[in-house]
Amino acid sequence: LILKRLRAPLILLLLAYTIAIAGLSLIPGIDADGNPVNMTIFQSFYFISYVSTTIGFGEIPYEFTDAQRLWVTFCIYLTVISWLVAIGNIISLLQDPALQSVWKRQRFIRQTTRINQKFFIICGYGETGEMLLEHLVEKGHHCVVLDNDPERINLLDLNSSVYSVPYLLADVSEVETLKMAGLENPYCRAILAVTNNDRINVKVAVTAKLLRSNVKVICRVNSKESMANAKSFDTDYVVNSSRIYAESFSLAFRKPSIQQLTLSLLRRSGKPYVNQLNPPKGHWIICGYDEFGQEMARFLDYEGMDYTLISSDETLTVPHVHGRGTESVTLRAADIDKSVGLIAGTQDDTDNFSIIMTARHLKPNLFLAARQNLDGNRLIFENAEIDSVMESSRLVMWQILPLITQPRLTHFLRLVRHQDEAWGQALMAELKTLSDTVPATYLLKINERKAPAVIHHLASGNILRLQELFMKDSKQPDKPLVLPLMLIRDGKEELLPKLSTAIKTGDIFLLASSDNVREQVLYTVVHDQDFHYVIHGEEKPVSIVMDIVKNRIKAYKNQQRQRRKYKLLKQAAAEKAQAQTDADKISNQSAVQGIEEAIETSDATTQPAPALNSKKPKP
Structure with a gap:
């Protein structure tokens, strides 16, 4: 397309340069000594290049003759006009809608072929498509957008929150458009046909199912006829807002x-x-x-x-x-x-x-x-x-x-519709006790990929109950942190399982909790260290050496504890013996004192009284 549009301007520019260079090379000039001299082809090309582009470098080896000046004047008008024509055509070509469409398609194809993660194709960027895109991008999903309305595509281009999303202005019902969007890409997970036209949505659903039967297709319709038509082609989900x-x-x-x-x-x-x-x-x-x-x-x-x-x-x-x-x-x-x-x-x-x-x-x-x-x-x-x-x-x-991000939740809500009003009132009361606002709902899959820490714990012959995976709030220990909504085990569903349910390999739990609790439990079941701390209340050694060091430290602490205990007992026994000794000494002293007092009393009573007239003995 570029060569086709620029063929005439390029030929005109080439002819202008050829004529100007040839004429300047053939017309003789005069050097400084007055001898006639002709410019070479290269010198002529060099001179015409800076003259025709209006740069005017001015590197001339000698003065031109009048014939050369006349020819240069003609060449200036010829080449400048040729350049103006060529530049005008280039600018017009760059603004051409067909060329821009080709460039955008090529860029779109490069973007979609580079996607190596799960992504969704959104056909229709109306109100529904815009809200779907924002929520999916916010949750970290990759998307590709198709629409045939230039105004809506321009709005998408100006939306800074989804700047990295590939988009294309094209007819979404065309097979080639869906192929360019990545329908045959193995990472494509779903086609969302959400335009305002039932016929287009049904055609997109039919095309997607015929080209790739294993991809999930969701079709939006407004009439009963379109709903029946979409279902006849095994469309996975047909959404009718009125219904x-x-x-x-x-x-x-x-x-x-x-x-x-x-x-x-x-x-x-x-x-x-x-x-x-x-x-x-x-x-x-x-x-x-x-x-x-x-x-x-x-x-x-x-x-x-x-x-x-x-x-x-x-x-x-x-x-x-x-x-x-x-x-x-x-x-x-x-x-x-x-x-x-x-x-x-x-x-x-x-x-x-x-x-x-x-x-x-x-x-x-x-x-x-x-x-x-x-x-x-x-x-x-x-x-x-x-x-x-x-x-x-x-x-x-x-x-x-939820159909594309949480299909288990959709299945749970279908089962809920068959329950009675009392069951619904009780569940709503539990949800409001759990949180004042709508809780986050998510899946906890007990397998080697999603919960390796749990699998290793169960493989050791341990019994693990669901309630053990959640650390209670120290400020509100009685408040529940999570509400199990459904348990899928061996292909059977159980609504509202108890927190005391023993976990088995292959179980799938649909849980409701706050976002913080959800992040905590999904992180815990993957990492052995955090899982060990939640279950046992202590950190797990990271290696055999650390395990030996920890045991040695534990034995040393026990030994020190026993020594302190023995020292205290010995000190208590010594104090008790000293107290007994002091008591015995005091008792002995009291006995001796009592005996001495008794002897003195006895001596006083047995000594005879002296005579009144007796004389003192002579010395």
């Missing part, structure tokens, strides 16, 4: 805690729990009867609810009130005074918001549900204090994310 919301709304009539549980666990960790939805039973009004309205009507029928349809469709054959629902007259004709709830489900957010405001004015205590078609209007619907809002793009995103 998902209608099922969840229907479940809230019978099991509000189960409905709250399923929606809360799909949210990002750290977010507040979804408020429990308690729609009243009675007469309902449905405004709008497209795919969303039909799904809501079908599930209200399933729950045994009476309803009135409001639609402006002239071709509608089912009984309905004609109108949009934004007028008070239409709502009164639909018996709003006898109704307990209203669903604003048209394809226009302005009409839905107007229906909600009109209905609230007519009956303030009415249960209100609204359909939000564009994510940009989210703030309006949030401030309107509507009881339930169906956010189509966000709902699809939260359904697709």
Whole structure:
């Protein structure tokens, strides 16, 4: 393409240089001695080069003759004009959309072929695709984006948070486009067809399954026909936002805690729990009867609810009130005074918001549900204090994310739907005790790759229970740190296993805890040192030498302890003997003193008294 576009300018430039150099070489000049002399081809080329580029170096060996000056003047105009034409064509070529498209495709192919890690292909960068990309990149996953809308691709190019993501402006339904995106790459894990066109999404799903049957394909659809068509080609997951919301709304009539549980666990960790939805039973009004309205009507029928349809469709054959629902007259004709709830489900957010405001004015205590078609209007619907809002793009995103990142969680939520309301209330109470916000859900796989420290511990014949893997909080020792949601053992699922469950090789636990606890346990089961410390409360020696040194130190400490104990006992015995000796000495002294006193008393009583008239003996 480049040579084709630049052929004429290059030929013109080549001819101009050839004529200028040839003429300058043939026209004779005069040297300093007055002798005629001709410039060589190289000298002519050198001179024309700096003249035609307007540099004007000025290195001339001698003065030109008038004939040479005349020819140089002609050459200046000829070569400068040729260069202007060539430069203009080069600039035009660089701005050519076809050339830029070729360059971008080549760069895109180089980027996708260099991917040597697991990645996902996102077909469609609308609201759903944008939210999916941001969440996947935030979790550390690699992605490739395809879209046929230049404006959305430009928005992706300006998004600094996903600057390293390969993207391409192309028709996502073409086979070559999917191949360039890496469909045949063994690291490709899933194709996410999330455009706003059902036909394109179904075609992408069919193409992906035909070219590579083992890749996971998730297809977004809006109609029942497209849903059936996608399923007929063994599409792994078909996501219909209208069906998902209608099922969840229907479940809230019978099991509000189960409905709250399923929606809360799909949210990002750290977010507040979804408020429990308690729609009243009675007469309902449905405004709008497209795919969303039909799904809501079908599930209200399933729950045994009476309803009135409001639609402006002239071709509608089912009984309905004609109108949009934004007028008070239409709502009164639909018996709003006898109704307990209203669903604003048209394809226009302005009409839905107007229906909600009109209905609230007519009956303030009415249960209100609204359909939000564009994510940009989210703030309006949030401030309107509507009881339930169906956010189509966000709902699809939260359904697709666990399908490709946590399929076990999706399976757990399917099993949860079959439990009773009391079971759901008990589990919600445990989750709220565990954390004030939505906990992180993750898998703990007991195998050599994911938990080598646990495998080594079990291989030694030790018994390990799940609760031993978590260090209790010293500030709140009674507060649970983790909640086991499901245990998969030998292909069988067990809901809410106990923390005292003995761990076996091959077990898969679905756990709920805070992000910090999740990082701690996933790190512990991999590293032997940390695992040994958590289990035994002491550090594990890193080698045989350290083990010997540790045993020697331990024996030395025991020996010193025994010596101190013996010394204390010896000192106590000596003190006791000394005390006994002192006591005996004092006792002996008391006895001697008593004897002496007794003798003196005895002598005093036995000596005779002297006579009164007796004379003193002579000396």
